[in-house]
Amino acid sequence: MLDLATSTRYCTYCPKLCRHTCPVSHAEARETLTPQTKMATLRVLNTGELPLDTTSSASLYGCTGCGACTEACRHEITPGRHLFTGRALAESGEAGHPALVGLTHRLRTVAERAAQTVAAQIPEARRATRGPTALFPACQAPELAPTALTLFDRAQAHLPVAKVSRLCGGYPLLAGGLPDAFRLHAETLSHELAGFDRVAVACPACAWAMKVEYPAHGVPLRPTVIHTSQLLAEVADRLTPTRKLPAAFYHDPCYLGRHLGLYEPPRQALRLALDEVREFSRCRATSECSGGGGLLPITMPKTAAAIARARLSEVHEAGLQRVVTGCATCQRQLHREGIVAYDLIEMVEQATRPVV
Amino acid sequence: MNGADLALALAQLTAPDRVSTTLPDRSAYARDLWPRGLLGVRAGEGAPHAPDAVVWPETVAEVQAIVRLAAAERVALVPFGAGSGVCGGTLPLRRGVVVDLKRMRRLVALDREQGTATFEAGVLGEHLEHELNRRGYTLGHFPSSIMCSTLGGWLAARSAGQYSSRYGKIEDMVRSLEFVSGTGARYDTSGWHGSIDWNQLLVGSEGTLGIITRAELAIQPAPEVRHLRGFVMPRLATGCEALRRVMQRGLRPSVLRLYDEFDTQLARRSSVPDSEGDETAPHESRLAAALDQAFAHRAIAKIKSLALGMALRRPALINLAVDSLLPRIAGGCLLIVGTEGDHRLADAEAKAIFRELEAAGGQDLGPGPGERWLAHRYDVSFKQSPIFAAGGFADTMEVAIRWDRLLDLYHAVRAAVAPYAFIMAHFSHAYRDGCSIYFTFAGAAPDPRSAPGAVERRYDQTWRAALSAVTRIGATISHHHGVGLAKAAFMPDEHGAAMAIFRALKRTLDPSGILNPGKMGL
Incomplete structure (x- = not known):
């Protein structure tokens, strides 16, 4: 670089x-x-x-x-x-930027609340501070943690959720221009995750931050960082689809694709679940952004919304109205613009749910 | 009307968030990509041509309203696409208002039966081509600026793409135009058929006669096949002769590019990683690549860099060596050729063209050089930054002339520029009646300790010498970059008495003289 x-x-x-x-x-x-x-x-x-x-x-x-x-x-x-x-x-x-005043405190509040939400939903026995691999849900979608656990249980990958005080890798602090706060956050999280060999992070931006920016900021992180889609791809052959869900577009999250180079694992998992994984005309390395990264929805909300609308023009054109992605921020951003946006985990869980 | 009142009035005509008078916005529109402006940036000149305001219309009605306001208030308007022009064509010389058209970028209509697409003028070239591609079509227009230029800019400057010998220049593709004149009147040429081609009045007028707001363009089905091939021609003259014969036989190569000996020789020495060691790697600008490498990797190539740095400051010596030695030792000139379209036609044309090239003494190098050219055809523009960052300058000049004076033009420009800059050329837009030459030159201040302004003087000397040679020989001063400010002084030389007609047109369409003042010699 x-x-x-x-x-x-x-x-x-x-x-x-x-x-x-x-x-x-x-x-x-x-x-x-x-x-x-x-x-x-x-x-x-x-x-x-x-x-x-x-x-x-x-x-x-x-x-x-x-x-x-x-x-x-x-x-x-x-x-x-x-x-x-x-x-x-x-x-x-x-x-x-005036809209980012108090970002450190705001992030801490969101991350602590997300950790509490997970704690309220997941039994104590399934939350751990050590082990081979742990799930690290996204602060933007802590409510998906039980779904993820159910899905990985179904694949006989009985994982715990990482027990942490703040459920966020700290990406917003980095994007907000607060490197010292980011480093402090990273040190805390690094300490809390030190008992794991691997963490499967649900948020691509935080996965990138933990994998690339922690070391760059002098914060060693013991566990290897992967994205949940990689874990899902690993266990996909142990999952049996019980139904195929209607076709949907797959949106490559920028941090998952361009930054972490993960294009195939989410598609591999999605092929289990969908009739057809529809591709945008700009996908993979040339994929367009949803407008959700870089704190843009906070600093320039109208612009962020316009970016999401532009991204969805092909979805409207195709009349599908369904998008799947592997990032809670992208999901939220696209969802705001009148499309039904799903998380990858959610889709695969639905498609492999046992028929009663 | 002061700046604040003007902004308020513009906001009433458009929307408050589509008008700006902030310093960052005004500074961002204070220059285009004229390399002379980059020298100013490097010298810390700031933004000497910042407009008073910038406005972003979304409809032709808003453009009309803006023009009427400007005409009433005698405020200069500069139509702006993506600002990729290299001749200073969008500099707000008299301040005023920049009208950025990029919010007008829709695909308005795709007429499959007629084979046309209508786009608003602010669409970026790459986006336009992408929209056509995903519907199974191509415009066939691939200027090296395709990522950073708009349809409006192409039309304003009579843009040419790398596939011009098959698909034509932008003026050949345009079927009708919508534009707003300097009085605020809207015109649509789609209904104007007959003996006068009204489109051609506006195409190439660089925003001085009207603001182009949309255009209907001829489109083609995406090609079934694409053939690309490299040849080495024994000498530049035989290469030029081969180009002429191909075009005058009525063949339509998609790509037809001949590199002079210097360019070809540098290709052999260039160690650009992607060249894979192939001696004919067809990067457009080996000079730029070599300079780039020398400057960018100074720590590991200090000696080479110093040698090149010194050479940049003494171009006459190097150019002399090139002229006297290279034709004897270079081993010929690289030529890239291609055909595409319906596979039967493309195959047949390829055979006929290759036969013609071989008859002229060309040696077939196979598809490799052509494929590598395709993969790297836009890379040359990335070489500009390292050269400027290292204190030098680089620029290009595209001119055209009839076949019988082509080599005279080549040698005259080389001789004129030789004392001031390295110079090389390729021939990439050939026609039945003549050909363009695309010169690339790079230089630096004569002495690294020169007083401020020395590099700017050297740059200006280079251009004056080059354009004087061009007009002396009788070539056009522009082929597809436009005239703007850079070449404005040479408009009377080129157009003679026709300048009076141009001025009369200007008075008719823009009686207040508000549209892009100071450009094209007006």
Whole structure:
């Protein structure tokens, strides 16, 4: 990965060769929000040529971190990651996004509440602090934890749910430009998960953060991080479909696909459950974002909604009205726009449920 | 009307969140991709041409309302697509309002029977082609800017794609246009049939006569087959002769690209990873690639980098060596050729074209070079950043001329530019009557310790020398990049008395002179 200074210089002189991939600049149609301009802005903010304030830093928040621009870049520049660093610069200069004020506290509240929800739903005996593999549900969908346990039990993979005080890998802190808070969060979670060999994380963004960003922030994590779709693919041959569910589009979550390189495991699992796994015309590495990443639904909610609508245009066109994905944030984001969006686990559980 | 009042009025005509006067937005529209502007950015010039406001219309009625307001208030308007122009064509020289059309990007109609698609002008090229592809069609228009340019920009600058010898340039594809003149009147040429092709009045006018809001384009079924092949031609002259013969036989290659000896030689020496060591790897710009590598990997290639850095500052010597040695030692010129479409036609045309190339002394290198060209055909634009980041400059000039003066043009431009920059060329848009030459040049300030402005002076010298040679020989000053500001001074040389007609048209369609003022020599 090119360093921040080189990346921002290269982007400054680039003819905007990745702009066609950027969901934010497409939804907004503003030059200010093309990856090139955002990175050029970051360059001059970083060098001090442009004074830092909430107006000058605003475009740094116009990014979902989806990584589509990186996929298009022959220099493999990572604007999404660099813009998170830019947000940290803005935060340190008291020029952070106003909608993210108190993010550390807000995240802690959400994560603690999610952990409590799981604790209320899952018997104590099925929650553990050590073992070979544990499930780590998403803070955006803790209510799916029992469904996941049922499904993996059905596949004779009797896993516990990780017993943690906060159910979140800390991705929002990173995306919010709060690296110190992220590191503290990571240290706590790393300690709590130290008794496992593997954790199957339901949230792709947090799985990425735990796998890639914990070590980058000097926080070792003992267990290997996988996504729940990988675990599901591992046990898929032990599951017998009892019914086929109607065809649906599969939406590649950006952090699962482009960031973790996991395109096939969710499809493999879905093929068990669906009549047909319908592909978007832009899928896998060129998949379009749902608008849910990078805290965009908080910082630019209208834009995030417009991105989701754009993503769903093919679904409406096909008249299917059903989308499955492997990310609770994507699911929520797409669901808001009038489509029935399902989680992968939910679909496979339904399709393999014993006939009574 | 002051800036605040203007913004308020624009917001009333559109929506409050579709007008901006913020500094970041105004700065983002203060330049396009003219490399001269990039030198300014590198020098820390800021945004000397920031507009007063930016507006994002969503309908043609909103465009009309904006134009009427601007005409009444004598406010300059600059139509803006994606700002990928390389001639300064969208710089708001008189401030005013930038009208960004990217919110007008719908596929309006696909007429399968007629074989046309109608798109709004703000659609990005890659998105347009994607929408057609998933419906089984192609526009066949693949400019190297396809990822970062819009349909409106293509029409404004008479864009050409890499497959122009089969599908034509954008002006050949357009069937009708909708545009708004400088009075706010809306025109739709779809009903205007007869002896005058009204579309061609607007195509290439770079927003000076009207704001193009949608276009109906001829589309083609996605090709059944695609053949691509590499040949090596003994000399540049024989390669040019082969291009002429292919086109004058009425054959329609999809791709027809001939690289000069310098370009071909650099291909052999380039160690771009994707070339897999193949000596004919057809990256468009070996010069740029070599410079890129030298600059980007300075730590591990210090000597090479220093040598190239010094060479960049003394281009005359290197160009002289190239001219005198390369034709003898280069081993010929690379030519990439292809056919596509219905498999029977594509096969037959491929045979006829390959036979023609072999008759001209060409040696068939098989499909490898063509396939690699296809895989990397947009990569060259990524080479720009490392060169600028390292303190140099790079630019391209696309000109065209009749066949009998083609090599005169080539040699004249090379000789004119040689003292100031490295120069090389390829020939990638051939016609029955002539051919374009796409020159690539790169340079630097004569001395690394030069005073501020030295690299800008060197860049300007390079362009003046190049365009003077072009007009002296009688070539066009532009083939598909447009004129903008960069070439505006040479418009009278090129058009002579026709400039008066152009000005009269301007007065008729834009009596207040508000549309993209200062461009195209107007």
